[in-house]
């Protein structure tokens with residue numbers, strides 16, 4: 386009798402656990418779906434607000450040299466999305482981690498959208514490097530003294546074939562960093578003497594810029610590749626639908 390009771394109790398608790406688990410799973414699914422919708426709506430709202438009230442003043446014109454030794458300006462990237470990162474090749478751990486993440490993001494977006502990825506064998510063909518890329522990942526050196534054009538090229542190749550490295554004079558780097566509101570320390574060693582052993586402290590952000598070169602979002606270290614992919618994808622969808630709306634408005638009304 387006691388044994389039967391125990392069995393019944395066990396069955397009861399097993400069933401209770403099962404239905405609790407089922408409830409938990411469906412609740413989680415519902416919450417995930419709700420969060421997804423809420424997330425898309427929030428990205429769209431943020432972009433609409435930017436379009437209406439003006440975006441934060443982040444980014445702007447720059448004039449630098451790319452890792453093939455060609456002069457480039459921000460104008461060369463109009464019509465493309467830019468993902469801009471500031472760092473330096475001697476960075477012990479943060480830059481490698483973040484560039485790795487950026488490579489994962491580029492791969493995920495390219496795979497999801499079935500877009501033509503850049504053939505790394507065309508790396509020597511100067512313009513081809515980013516001509517077909519929908520999203521150009523840019524690395525701007527904040528240690529122009531030690532980061533030579535050749536070393537930037539070699540360094541970035543470890544992370545992703547589509548990376549384009551940019552550098553310039555101290556003055557040019559200072560201007561572009563200021564435009565992006567990016568902090569980096571330039572210790573006296575980084576500027577003058579023969580010292581080669583120093584660290585450059587810098588803020589760690591990726592900036593997403595739209596095809597008009599306007600700031601959309603920035604991403605921090607705490608955001609995973611997955612988070613970044615989701616926000617970029619939502620931003621690109623919102624931009625595309627916004628562009629369609631604008632085109633409709635611009636079209637002459639039929640009578």
Ligand SMILES: [Cu+2]
Nearest residue numbers: 472476479480
């Ligand atoms: Cu770094």
